[in-house]
Amino acid sequence: MATSSVSKGCFVFKPSSKKRKRVPRVEDYFTEGNDDAKSAKLRFNICQELWEKIKSDTETLQEELNKKTLDSLLELIRKCASGFQLKANDWAGLMRASEIPTAALVLGVNVPDHDVTFQGLSELLQQSVTPFVVSVQAKECTALKHLMQKVLERIMGVDVPLNEEDEGQSGSCSVPGNRKRARCSLSSLCEWYQMAVKKFAARSPGKKCSSLGKDVLPYPPVVIIFKDLEAFSPRVLQDFILICSRYIQQLPLMFIFGIATSPSTIQHMLPHSVSSLLCIELFQSLSCTQHLATVIDQLVLTPKFPFKLTGKVLQVLVSIFLYHDFSVRNFIKGLQLALVEHFHSQPLSVLCCCKKEAVDHAQQFIHQDVERVRQLPSFMRYVENQDAEEQVKLLTNDDHVKEVCQKLIKNLRKYHKNYHPVLRCLHSLTSSLPKYPLGKQVRELHISCLEKNIWETEEYNTAMQLLRMLAKDELVAALQNCADLLRPAKSEKMKEALQQLEDYITKFDKLDQLSSEDLMEEEVTSPGKDLQKKTDLFQLQKTLLEMRESRRSKKMTPFEVLRNQVLDIVDQLVRTYLIPPETQPMNEVCYYSSSGVLRRHLNATPRTSIQTALSHPYYYLQHEGLQTDTGSISNTAPDICVVYKLHLECGRLINLFDWLEAYCTVVSAAEGKDPDSPDYGKVDELKHARFIQAVSELEFVGFVKSTKQKTDHVARLTWGGC
Template identity: 55%
Template sequence: MDDTRCATSSVSKGCFVFKPSNKKRKTSLTTADYFNAGLKDVEDGSVRFETSQSLWQEMKLETEQLQEELNKKLFDSLIEFLRKSQSEFQREKNEWSCRTKSSEIPAAALVLGVNVTDHDVTLKSLSEILLASVTPYVASLQSKECPGIKQLLQKLLVQLMGQVADVELDSDEEKQVQVSQRRKRCPMASLCGWYHSITKTNLTRSKKRTSSSFQHLLFPPVVVILKDMECFTPKVLQDFITISSLYSQELPLILLFGIATSPMIIHRMLSHSVSSLLCIELFQSVSCTQHLGTVINKLLLTTQFPFRMSGKVLQVLTNIFLYHDFSVQNFIKGLQFSVVEHFYSQALSVLCCHLSEAKKRLKSLSHNQCENIRQLPSFMSYVDLQDSDSQIKLLTSDSFLKDEAKILLEDLHAYHENYIPVLKCLHEFTCCLPKYPLGKQIRELHCACMEKNVWESEEYMSAFELLRMLAKDELMATLQKCVEILNSSSSKQLSNTLKKLEEFLARFECLEGSVSSEEHLKDGNTSPRKALQKRTNLYHLQKTLLELKESRRSKKLNNFEALRLEVVTFLDSLVRDYLVPPETKTLHEILYFSSASTLRRHLNAAPRTALHMALNNPYCYLKNEVLKSDGGVISNLAPDICIAYRLHLECGRLINLYDWLEAFTTVVTATERTDSDSMASRQVDEVIHARFIRAVSELELLGFIKPTKLKTDHVARLTWGGC
């Protein structure tokens, strides 16, 4: 036997039996084990992990439903287009006839936007819907899988003809299809023959059925989805479309182009003779910014989920979205990471759940968890504001602390119920103002309100200056939207606010222009204006202008202007009462994730800094004590690429490879060298030479060095001062 543990000292040959050891096999670690690895209380960690998982499942389900709702209109129009194109094909007398005489191929240009990472999710959902309701023959092709026309046709036939088993063919027909697939190197003729055999079988079977609901499935179209059209080679696309047009009257082929930029790319990639073979119809998906706004509104600006994000954390996620990829899916992944990190790093996140469940868990908190509450910065500030007797009870009595924490949690949840409707009402007033002083999107206003007192900013003051000049129809329309927002709110404290807004609307509707007062003002203002038209000297002109200025200052507001000012003042009072930052609320750390630096470090990493840290100080990642070095000393136990990297930092613009190799050999064999080494032993070993070549190749692959034509035995540095 090969196992050294089972070796025997017997000289003779034979068969020996060894009993298995009693050591337990290592079980594979689950996600919960990794979550609880760095926590002090494993039992508490398991509750936090289960809470985070259930919370994220609810949020994930909400995002999936939201994705379906946003894509529903697009998918419905696409399905209608496919069925309309399918009706153009008819089977008469065993021959295909198409209504179009020019052999045009129906094609849908699906403009999905620049968020390329989200295209796979959209197209996957589209493929599932097409397979379920339109046709069982759907193929999805990517540019990286189709470098040539041969590979494209092979992929197409493998995806389509690989679905033969789902159509329930007879055994003889299945053998014929398999044989034809082996013999023919993926031509379109074999695809047409396969499709004819499939439809013929379905036609004979459908005649036995009396129901007519299967008639539209007798000749289903063949849908080919080109996911990333811009990345395909133009010649490959042109050849494929040209070949497909030759079989357009035999095969009901429909093309779907996934486009990220503009539909004009079709005419740029295809020649006029090829693009004339397509009957193109344009479809536009929902913009990624609109999708993001809906996600934030459904997940963060709602009382359905207790988890919250601070303004800085939300700003990090939106900055990554706006300045990097425009990917809503990556934003959702960042949100998922925030949920996991919050429940992992915050010991009191067991209370980050619905209020009824949080009250139950609050009663069963241990003494250590009560101490965690006392150590919260917001709770310490709250204790400082209490009298001496309450301070002693809060710091010594756990039962009194739990009762007080229950009231504070109720106040925190009530704050959210009031904050969100008032925020939406303020957004309705400010989203239509010129230059958008408080932001065009509600997420911008949300971040501004969470960071500081929004009413102290200059943008807020300029916005309310503009609100004091709103027209009557705009003001009434905005008030009506605010009434609808408050009607859908579950906050009991905003019931008086709702009545006040309804009262404002009623007063606007009953408002009639006070004609008499306006005429009186006009008559009073005519005398100075008429005096300006008469001939006068400089003294009388100056006196008349001063009188006109004073009359404008003392001008009395009409009924509409007074009511408008009253509405704006009431809105300002609502903002000051309900849109205070969450940091002013006690126990906000339980529900709010505020570690923006952690999120930025994981989601928006700096690769150059990380590479330098890994190669210059490998202990940061490997955590091996022998790799610790002080004073810039290079350890010979470090990885070869780290040694070569540290040595190349000591060189200038050009690096002599032989000198670099000598220095590398000196570091690697530092512990083996002695002063009595002869010149023969100082020769470079072949293994060390190979290790050096590999390290240099890795540095070249990472982009730190490059070969240079200036000197054949030198390489040039590319970073940190290199050319």
């Protein structure tokens, strides 16, 4: 059913007697339009299982990163709450004229990640300190009465209605006669808290009170979390603090301020008369860049997960993080999107799982799957490097391809097990060099290794030259770090490399046992000593020539020999194990490379999309009547498209009347009127109303705006079009 109307409206239709369509499941998007539904469902199950593992590890990692800050915060709350329970003098001293204990939690500008931190904080507080925890946001607390209402409702669990007549009386409102409602004031909260505490204290020692949480203090504090302090109205915040300070002796209130910018925000928002009522302690969370480095280290730079990202895809995710939001949460969502896209678009992603399952899936390949393997670019290169007899088997024998496929999958797993430890070793050696030739972060080195042979770059040669100039203490410490990084590796090759490094570390330690007499002998026999003797010009010239020749043929010291040898071993490890993944056969099974698709989904360009829709409506509406030549637009296009196309022909200021006349001319042509008729291009009420609506829509999306420079004109805000 459709409606035809000039203005927008609400239309009621009788419910259809037909059966409602079934809501599609997520796995249906994998199987829809797919010839092999069984394979698509299997890929969906593998993708879901892999994401659950990544998600679980991410949550555990975030808890560990925030543990130190949250533990310090909990310790402060316990200390303040215990003092209030005991009515001790230290609590009164802490209050100092009705001061409210306040924790200023600086979380950084990565605002999308704050919700996860506050959710974890609330859960910890409810489990170990107090069940009376409430979180408020600025968008729901535009006035004092709304802030008071949200706090009371979420703590007491009852409705707190607002009485508009008592709006100016410090937010106090009452609705008598209803048991499930409470007065909107802190006095009612104090009464409710005293009753709750009595019930809590009266319970038996061995019985837990489910309404107040478990393992909480006998007299738990009331914690109010302001998630986005900068967004709150300063006036609302000041009034709320002033009211709470009058009840601090009756109610153990505590504040937690979530700050995204700087602790000085509190001083800017609150005058001294209000901030002096708060006893503030500062807490600093881990920076978002350090958080991202840890996430990449645990999720990307590990052989634990078979799914991998190419250098361009990882660069897109890191660029969005660094130049847009600094959000680790959005980075993980981008990783999830890449995971789903890979399993949806790559039929051979059934092999992107643990080694045993991948081998089983390869054994069950049908002829269609084998043909897909043969069409992989990396597999084609592998076939070209084989002898003629082996090439024939790979191109004609499906069973042989399955066997080779299993071997290549195992080799790919071995490649990852050797790649990551060597990558960490190289980063450990070069991350402290001057000007960071191979990057300061391990992700920078990883992206470089994914895209090219790192040992062929100028930056690598510079790093190796600097390493050959390291002093003994610095070199031994760097080698010890490399040994620590190789020790957890289970690969036999890595164990051999570890043994070699440890042997050289032992040799460096033995250099200290050289006697000082040996070094003194070298100084005595030095040719420079002959210059101190009396000699003639001929003898002096001869001595200088001997010194020059001796410098050219100077022997290296034992330390320099060992240093060159151990760095040659490191260089050999890099050349052997840090080759780009594109060289590995069947790397397409595990590596997602569609950076353009990922960029379009995550880094949207709304202005470009809107201009495309207005310039080429056929692109979105798919109506044959709208398909025209490039640069033109159909006269049957929607009104806003016609108005937009006409406005591109104008300058900075657009005359509305001329614009209207041009629009009416186009509409008359769309209606099929004779150009010679008197009604052609005539402005009537219907066309005028449609034009005004189209201009209003164009103003809403930000292409034009009203102006006072000329009467009946609008100003154009954009230039160019699609």
